[in-house]
Amino acid sequence: MSLHPTLQSYADAWTHSIEAISELVQPLVEGEWNRRTPCPGWSVRDLVSHVIGLDSEMYGDPRPIHTLPRDLFHVTNDFQRYMEMQVDVRRHHTAPEMTSELELSIIRRNRQLRNENRQPNTMVRGHLGTELTLEESMRNHAFAVWVHEQDLRTALGRPGNLDSPGAHIARDVLLDALPAVVAEKADAPRSSAIVFDVHGPVEFLRTIRVDIQGRGTLETAPALGPAAAFSLDWETYVRLACGRVTPEAVADRVKAEGEPELTAAVLRNFAVTK
Known part of the structure; x- marks a missing residue:
């Protein structure tokens, strides 16, 4: 594996959390995707959409071209508008569409990590046009995905992984x-x-x-x-x-x-x- 040793713990934490998220949502029936989560305005579907969007951007995909509705009460600043884009484009996706895209996202990112040979200090794209090091990006991402795993566990009443790598x-x-x-x-x-x-x-x-x-x-x-x-x-x-x-x-x-x-x-x- 070509991943720099400094980045390995972040890759391991992401893998553990994203696989846990996949296991949590695979058996959900359509109605359960609409459950509220601790994130204001976001359902289980929205939260998983956000995670998919994060990983698609880590992979290097372009952001979606999409106009947000004006009645999203929980969106009040530029950062929230930025994050909401990946969520709103998937707001009407079915359960099978969500799980299929999540699985594809995991496969692509695992392949990317296996082939990753950049140094930890390489500058990469961040949110809202910012730049940060690859190490900072992977650390932040591992943190975010673990936190969202916990959000899903709260919404679904499935506690666990409070001592996981993430x-x-x-x-x-x-x-x-x-x-x-x-x-x-x-x-x-x-x-x-x-x-x-x-x-x-x-x-x-x-x-x-x-x-x-x-x-x-x-x-x-x-x-x-x-x-x-x-x-x-x-x-x-x-x-x-x-x-x-x-x-x-x-x-x-x-x-x-x-x-x-x-x-x-x-x-x-x-x-x-x-």
């Missing part, structure tokens, strides 16, 4: 965003520390230290006398960080200690996905 990619992606959540968005006090104790299928203890300039850094060492501390399970952490639930909806699953205004600000700004 879950560990998600942990790293979400932790990378945590310093900005605490130091910038929540405006935590300077020269302070905020501790996060996460338990469940994926466990970790991390400290965000805010320096005298107000910059946040992620550390593995626990802090004595932190300004705030949070204890929650991994699934709740993911759902909060990905904007799938509000802090109020999971208040009974989050133990927060410290100044109430600070803990509320952290939780209010916890979502980091668009």
